Amino acid sequence: MSITTxxxxxxxxxxxxxxxxxxxxxxxDRMHFPxxxxxxxxxxxxxxxxxxFSVAAEGYGAPIRPxxxxxxxxxxxxxxxxxxxxxxxEDVGKRFEQNLGKAIxxxxxxxxxxxxxxxxxxxxxxxxxxxAGASDAQLLAxxxxxxxxxxxxxHIHFQIALPMLLSIGLFDEIYTDLFGAESSLESMRLLxxxxxxxxxxGQELWRLSRIASNSPxxxxxxxxxxxxxxxxxxxxxxxxxxxxxxxHEFLSQYGHRAETWGISYPSWVEDPSxxxxxxxxxxxxxxxxxxxELQELAEERxxxxxxxxxxxxxxxxxxxxxxxxxxxxxxxxYYLSEEHGFWIDSYGIDCVRQVILEVGRRLxxxxxxxxxxxxxxxxxxxxxxxxxxxxxxxxxxxxxxKAELAAYRELQVPPVLGTEPPGPPPDxxxxxxxxxxxxxxxxxxxxPGVLRGAAGSAGQARGIARVVRSLADAQRLQPGxxxxxxxxxxxxxxxxxxxxxxxxxxxxxxxxxxxxxxxYMIPAVVGTGVATAVIPDGATIEVDGSAGVVRVVxx
Amino acid sequence: MGxxxxxxxxxxxxxxxxxxxxxxxxxxxxEPACHDPRSTGGKAAALSRLAEHFVVPSGFCVTxxxxxGIAPPVHLPNWLREHVLEAYRKLVxxxxxxxxxxxxxDEDGASSSFAGVHETFLNVHGTxxxxxxxxxxxxxxxxxxxxxxxxxxxxxxxxxxxxxxxVLVQQQIASDVSIVAFSANPVTRRxxxxxxxxxxxxxxSVVGGTVTPDTWIVDHSGEHLREERIGDKRRMTIASxxxxxxxxxxxxxxxxxxxxxxxxxxxxxxxxxxxxxTGYPVDIECAYAGGRLYLLQCRPITTLM
Numbered sequence: 001m002s003i004t005t006x007x008x009x010x011x012x013x014x015x016x017x018x019x020x021x022x023x024x025x026x027x028x029d030r031m032h033f034p035x036x037x038x039x040x041x042x043x044x045x046x047x048x049x050x051x052x053f054s055v056a057a058e059g060y061g062a063p064i065r066p067x068x069x070x071x072x073x074x075x076x077x078x079x080x081x082x083x084x085x086x087x088x089x090e091d092v093g094k095r096f097e098q099n100l101g102k103a104i105x106x107x108x109x110x111x112x113x114x115x116x117x118x119x120x121x122x123x124x125x126x127x128x129x130x131x132a133g134a135s136d137a138q139l140l141a142x143x144x145x146x147x148x149x150x151x152x153x154x155h156i157h158f159q160i161a162l163p164m165l166l167s168i169g170l171f172d173e174i175y176t177d178l179f180g181a182e183s184s185l186e187s188m189r190l191l192x193x194x195x196x197x198x199x200x201x202g203q204e205l206w207r208l209s210r211i212a213s214n215s216p217x218x219x220x221x222x223x224x225x226x227x228x229x230x231x232x233x234x235x236x237x238x239x240x241x242x243x244x245x246x247x248h249e250f251l252s253q254y255g256h257r258a259e260t261w262g263i264s265y266p267s268w269v270e271d272p273s274x275x276x277x278x279x280x281x282x283x284x285x286x287x288x289x290x291x292x293e294l295q296e297l298a299e300e301r302x303x304x305x306x307x308x309x310x311x312x313x314x315x316x317x318x319x320x321x322x323x324x325x326x327x328x329x330x331x332x333x334y335y336l337s338e339e340h341g342f343w344i345d346s347y348g349i350d351c352v353r354q355v356i357l358e359v360g361r362r363l364x365x366x367x368x369x370x371x372x373x374x375x376x377x378x379x380x381x382x383x384x385x386x387x388x389x390x391x392x393x394x395x396x397x398x399x400x401x402k403a404e405l406a407a408y409r410e411l412q413v414p415p416v417l418g419t420e421p422p423g424p425p426p427d428x429x430x431x432x433x434x435x436x437x438x439x440x441x442x443x444x445x446x447x448p449g450v451l452r453g454a455a456g457s458a459g460q461a462r463g464i465a466r467v468v469r470s471l472a473d474a475q476r477l478q479p480g481x482x483x484x485x486x487x488x489x490x491x492x493x494x495x496x497x498x499x500x501x502x503x504x505x506x507x508x509x510x511x512x513x514x515x516x517x518x519x520y521m522i523p524a525v526v527g528t529g530v531a532t533a534v535i536p537d538g539a540t541i542e543v544d545g546s547a548g549v550v551r552v553v554x555x
Numbered sequence: 556m557g558x559x560x561x562x563x564x565x566x567x568x569x570x571x572x573x574x575x576x577x578x579x580x581x582x583x584x585x586e587p588a589c590h591d592p593r594s595t596g597g598k599a600a601a602l603s604r605l606a607e608h609f610v611v612p613s614g615f616c617v618t619x620x621x622x623x624g625i626a627p628p629v630h631l632p633n634w635l636r637e638h639v640l641e642a643y644r645k646l647v648x649x650x651x652x653x654x655x656x657x658x659x660x661d662e663d664g665a666s667s668s669f670a671g672v673h674e675t676f677l678n679v680h681g682t683x684x685x686x687x688x689x690x691x692x693x694x695x696x697x698x699x700x701x702x703x704x705x706x707x708x709x710x711x712x713x714x715x716x717x718x719x720x721x722v723l724v725q726q727q728i729a730s731d732v733s734i735v736a737f738s739a740n741p742v743t744r745r746x747x748x749x750x751x752x753x754x755x756x757x758x759x760s761v762v763g764g765t766v767t768p769d770t771w772i773v774d775h776s777g778e779h780l781r782e783e784r785i786g787d788k789r790r791m792t793i794a795s796x797x798x799x800x801x802x803x804x805x806x807x808x809x810x811x812x813x814x815x816x817x818x819x820x821x822x823x824x825x826x827x828x829x830x831x832x833t834g835y836p837v838d839i840e841c842a843y844a845g846g847r848l849y850l851l852q853c854r855p856i857t858t859l860m
Contacts, residue, residue, distance in 0.1 A: 177806045314793035315805075316731040316755045317845065322807045 026076040031506035033075040052154025103163035104329040126351035169433025171330030193297030196338035201254040209282035256350035257491035259471040278494035439508035439527030455548035456514030456524030461501035580621030596658025614725030655688040730842035733758040738830035756791030777823035
């Protein structure tokens, strides 16, 4: 245990994990991990960042390295410069930008020809492995391979993510510079409306809802049963068999997304309730046409690009070439931000999770754990060790760790820990982009009942605020209501199709939530810091996504 | 010349003269007939001589002979109009812009600048606008300002009646980078140094000094760099509908060298060749457009003489 609390635990005292930790500047990353971390989740994050971000950063010659810690049971992230002199850092930084610049025009090709085939092959191998039928020895070997593959997926993830984020950030900067745009929302409209696995998922779900709508039996079940009871009810009625087969096909292709990033939460394949919930919502929105909506976005995008080119007539060729170069890079990057999320963060990671669950089941059967899910309270090494040493009993250790989580559950943890750096953050394109991704501290609001955040998606909406703590909790969101949440992950995407607007505590204009809200053309205010804490559930609120302002009209 | 629909007796006269004496109403830059300042004016004749050996934007000149006797309000006679349009269609393949300038013809044909006295039309698109620009250009020759300018300098240019005017129509190049170069260093007066200054966009910003341009000092071979200063280039002039406008330089280009090292060398060699050919240190204006270097003007460096 690395943590102690002072007195009654009112003010948490952090026990640093490594020497020098107190000198670093730790930021709570609620956007990716809004909840407490189990030990294995933390191990997962550590692999993801040290084997992924750090190795990719080294490959591109980045002057910074990420560090992750589990403080106060939560996920904290710090970016620290390499131990070099200021001039050396500047040189390294310049070379790093050049390296990433070279990677920008390559990213689409690398994804299609190199990364995606490799990821699909890894997924294919995982899916071909008979988890339930494997011997203990085979499963152990598969576990080791899985941990290696996780490291590889993480490496690919950041090889994509770094030039991807930089492309989008640079495009926003060049667009704003050339055309004096008021906010990043304007530049992002030139990238919108690309067909991705995410939009395909939305349209597939929409198509299923049309099939359901034309089948009285399926329709009645969807309308009358609670989300959790729908699949059993469909299974009982033979008239629903063909719909059910299509639904399972949909899940196997698009259902590997989970409530948050990481390995802790079931995907739709395990628990299809979120997908069912979306089907129910779509049934009540007969007049919509998702394909036409995407088409509209694409047409607006093409118009805006043509307009931008028109405005650049007469500019030196070098200016127009730079604009085209970065636009092309950013368009690919915008597409890749959805694609990599689908294939790595959702699909690949779900494959890892399935292996962990199988080992958990076997350990529980041996009595090493209370339940299979308890395996998440062990580290990767502990889990392997337990598996290779029959007779080990981890139930006591796990009870302790559960008690630790329980003790910290209600604790309001500080958004930052450690030592604030003396100067402002480095002013380079990647850092500026990371700021737009994670979001900046929200501007203070001195007006009562008014919250400020970043403008995430343009437009205004007024409606009932549904303050949602988890994806399961989001089942309460009714079409036309406003989703208020700490963060959203890919599994939340279909909710955007029926929400009137979305407000988050975390994230910036490039965050998942903001990107998806723009694709669904609903207003979004992101990174308010406090929306879930101060907006009462059921209150009437007004969301101005263009200005980044939320107003509580009536409690 | 079967194209003329005669509009008046003057036109008829002119046509007859042309046919009988073979005097051309239109001459192309670079052809010997265009080198004669008595026919095409000092500016066009100088450019024409340069065009023989260097890449200058192509163009043609409506000669002073063809324009003689046309009085305001100026309307080109139909026969001349047809000639101008024919030359224009040969000059520009598509609807690319041209610049229309006056080129005054004085007694000795050498140095009349008439700077700012006669009108210049930039970014002229299409046949209608071209004819209008040629006519307005010629009309500016009769403006009170031009008339008094010529009267004041009567002694310098000879009799007022002897001063005539030609009109130069030249492809207007969309300069990506505009350059002023000196074949000798005008500051240190060193004759073995070539100074190249350049900035983004059309020439106004670099010629007019509204921007801190990039500066290179190289030797006459164009191979050895003695000094390089990359300017913080904040503003640039770009072509826009019917003229030009000044805009901010995009941040991505502001502190980026406007010329590559190869290009600096090419400009330096051009300046050195011009000095060799003219026999005195020169100050040149040139531009890169679409990767090609165009010579726009060449003058002696007066401060060194």
